[in-house]
Amino acid sequence: MSKNLLVELLVEELPPKSLKQLGASFAQLLADSLKAQGLIAPDAAITPYATPRRLAVHIANVATQAADQAVTQKLMPVKVGLDAAGQATPPLLKKLASFGADASAVPQLKRALDGKTETLFLDVVVQGTLLTDGLQKALQDAISQLPIPKVMTYQLADGWQSVHFVRPAHSLVALHGADIVPVNILGLQAGRETQGHRFEAKVNPIVLHNADSYAQQLQTEGAVLAGFAERRAEIAHQLAAAAAHEHLTPIDDEALLDEVTALVERPNVLVGTFDAEFLQVPQECLILTMKANQKYFPLFNAQGKLANKFLLVSNICPADPAQVIAGNERVVRSRLADAKFFFDQDRKKTLASRLPELDKVVYHNKLGTQGLRMNYVREIAKMIGEMLGGDELANQAYEAATLAKADLLTDMVGEFPELQGIMGRYYAQHEGLNGEVAFAIEDHYKPRFAGDELPGNSVGICLALADKLETLINMFGIGEVPTGDKDPFALRRHALGVIRILIEKDLALELNKIIQQIVRIIEDKDILPKFDGGQTFNGTIPHGPRKISVESYKQLITFIYERLASTLRDQGTAQEVDAVLSLNPQHLSDIPKRLAAVRVFAALPEAVSLAAANKRVGNILKKSESTVSDTVDTGLLQEADEEALYQALQDIQPKTEKAFAAGDYTASLQLLATLKTPVDTFFDHVMVNVDDEKLRNNRLALLAQLHRIMNRIADLSKLAT
Missing domain, CATH: 1.10.730.10 (Isoleucyl-tRNA Synthetase; Domain 1)
Structure with missing residues (x-):
């Protein structure tokens, strides 16, 4: 008999950035195991559920017992199983007995080569797996294979046993139709009771009628939207409606929407406000503060400028949300005040005045400090500038490269590393530096990710190429080559950035020639800073020059062309x-x-x-x-x-x-x-x-x-x- 199956694991709050994947994986792993055991059809409907406190799955048409299967069982070599007269030996009789057969089955045995050995085989009918056994195995498989970012170890209620899981688990539900499937996992015995919303559930615990009533009972009795996709769509709808009411537009951020969906069970979007004076701070700082610290959705006006309003997604729906809004406004006011303080303090020092401090920042223990590295980068940027636009572009590229990493030493970037380059541009503009130089400081990190925009001006192009190529050449020079899925210095991204800039900006630069010239710059003693007695920081920091081997050079060229090949696959066979x-x-x-x-x-x-x-x-x-x-x-x-x-x-x-x-x-x-x-x-x-x-x-x-x-x-x- 086939019925629908519901399995739910109730746990303490799950990691929000992992919930979407955990929910999908739990459902798929459970279903895959049941399919492999013949308990569900290959096309069985699978519905995953995931909230901050639960992982669950509903699977349609699950059999009480899998169908019996005819299989051919290998027994043993013929020379072991049969004597010279062709009669069964004791080892063969014992093996047959394990399959419920006796000597009468010997004439029906098949002979076939197993490798080079003639072997005996027996056709047997294997009884189909019972749902209880199959689901127990499926649960164990799913729990062991979940992509858990970090496993916790905790004691069970008896105080003796310990188990390992992403978060402590509190209850297990397993319903086949209306019947409980007697399975257990993580020290929990399956039942039919679950929990609703911590504060707004009408009934706790919720006694589930059957597998099909799960989502409806959680919503009506427990005030919980169990489906991740359903909850996400509801939040998106509420965000759009609330923003439209304010004649504003919410930020388009899929990752933030996923994370907020993983934080609430009953979403309720509210509008908050902050003091307009904070808008004097660069909007990137305010946006990042609201997103990263508070999980708020910033709002923008028709011109794309940040408004002094934001959307918050509450997990409760009080009759009067004023206190919820006021509490969030107090918190965001403090956060924005910190950002304003950092911005005001940073502008009291020029970017140039921060440069000596870069000689105290270790870039890599085999390559030296960030200050040393930027000596290379500015010479490389100048060289590329000369190739692309002559002396004027070369001088601007040199100036931009000199200041490009100075913002790493600012309070704002110290608090929000994601703003590196962006804050450098703002501080350069504040100092009245050339506009192209200022924007080049921001743009030299671009493209930061696949599909990101490229540097917007020639100075930024020179600096971005210099920064990325210096990183690639020096990292390959010391053997820091990406392996498998490990790429700690993002060298694949750097290579793709170089490729995109050269191709999409249609630059008349020869790859081998430019890399060879950069190698000469890196090996040039004359550009290195002068050290008195060497410099130490966690050991001796090298200060060059160093040699780039021919093998490293060839390896880098191959690496770049391999990345290029992968980007061209959609343009040709x-x-x-x-x-x-x-x-x-x-x-x-x-x-x-x-x-x-x-x-x-x-x-x-x-x-x-x-x-x-x-x-x-x-x-x-x-x-x-x-x-x-x-x-x-x-x-x-x-x-x-x-x-x-x-x-x-x-x-x-x-x-x-x-x-x-x-x-x-x-x-x-x-x-x-x-x-x-x-x-x-x-x-x-x-x-x-x-x-x-x-x-x-x-x-x-x-x-x-x-x-x-x-x-x-x-x-x-x-x-x-």
């Missing part, structure tokens, strides 16, 4: 991406155009044949024992088909060169289609590796010309299947 990147193009800004051209070429009817021919040419040239010349001697062209190929190459080469020089890679590759016929006939009728050395070398030179023309934009052999 793996073969097409590989074809372009195999040439290690140095101008990354060219790569999307090359990839688009390869994609168009791959769709041509001639593409398959040309790619195969290109692969064949490459293999022939690789196997050549002599040095292949770049020049074809027309006097040695004996066959009509080799003359035809040579002429086709002479006709097409200037056209492809012209298109390539104009950056029209698509046209350059499309012209190759005309080579299909002469290439095919050449290979059909011309022998390359003939005995005559001069003739052979001349034909190899002809193929080398073909190979060079075909692979100017991408290695087309990678398209061959």
Whole structure:
């Protein structure tokens, strides 16, 4: 018989940032185990529930007992189970008895090879798992595999036993229809009672009628919205309605919405107000204060400016919410006053006056201080500025790099590290520094995450590239390479940032060249600060210069191209991406155009044949024992088909060169289609590796010309299947 199943684990308050994942994982792990045991269908409806104090799941059509299964059971090797006369040995009889069979089953035994050994097998019917046993196993599986951020150890009520779980558990519900399933976990025996809202439940405990009444009873009797998604949608609806009533717009923050959903069981959105004088503080500070400390939703006017109102999500619904609002307003007033104090105090010192303190901030125990690092970064930024815009841009980039990390020493950034760069920009503007320099201080951290915007001006571009490339080169230089999912210095993000800036800003910078020049800067003694007797901080801090090994350099280049390949997967097939990147193009800004051209070429009817021919040419040239010349001697062209190929190459080469020089890679590759016929006939009728050395070398030179023309934009052999 099939009935719906409800399982709930009531616990103390769960970690809010993990609740969404915990709820989904608990439901899925439980269902997966039941599916594996044949107690539910593969497409069974699964409804997860998660509140601050409970993890639960409702599963449709769960069987009381799984269906019996016919299985083939391996017994033992034939030479062990049967004697010379073919009769069962005592070990075989004992094994058969364990399956409820006797000697009469011997004639029905199957023989088959298990590896190289002939083995006996028995067809048996295995009784289906009972729900009680299956659910017990499923609970144990789910509890052991939950993605718990940090496990707690606590004693059970008997004072003797200890268990491990994310938070102390207080009750377990397991209902199959209206029947209790007698399972236990974490020292709890399953029942039908649960708890509602701590303060607003009409009935406590709530006695559940059956599995299907769970959500409805929790809402009507317990004042709890059990479903995470349902509660989240209700909060979003209330936020939008409350903001619209104030003619304002709430902040769009999915992570904050998830976290608040995990903090309340009965959401009630209220509007609070703070003194308008706090709006003199940069709005990023106020927003972060309200979000991080209080979990409030800041409100914005039609111009996108922060208003002096906010939305709070209460967990209670009093008839008069005035006291709830007043209490939250008192708390936020103190928080905002702290932010204003930090802002006012920070502006009493200039950014430049803070720079000596950077020499006391350790960046890495193998690389030295933050002050030393920024000496490198500003020289690199200056060099990039010279490449992109001459002396004026170089000087601005140098100035911005000098001040870029000074805000790390401010009180505001000390309280809110997320504001690094942002506060540097505000303080630079307060000091009257050049606007592009000020914004570059903020922008040099960009892009901070996938999809983030890029630096907005040329100074910021120079500084962002310098900061990221210095980090990559020095970290790889000391062996700090990301492994698996471990990337403590965010080097993957830095590499992707470099890639995005070079490509999306269409910068005419060669990757190898710029990295080589940065390496020279890092190894240059003249830019290093002068130390008197060395500097110590938790041991000796190196102050360079240091050498970047060739191996580290190559490893970094490979790392960047691997990150680039992963970003291009949605723009072409793996073969097409590989074809372009195999040439290690140095101008990354060219790569999307090359990839688009390869994609168009791959769709041509001639593409398959040309790619195969290109692969064949490459293999022939690789196997050549002599040095292949770049020049074809027309006097040695004996066959009509080799003359035809040579002429086709002479006709097409200037056209492809012209298109390539104009950056029209698509046209350059499309012209190759005309080579299909002469290439095919050449290979059909011309022998390359003939005995005559001069003739052979001349034909190899002809193929080398073909190979060079075909692979100017991408290695087309990678398209061959």
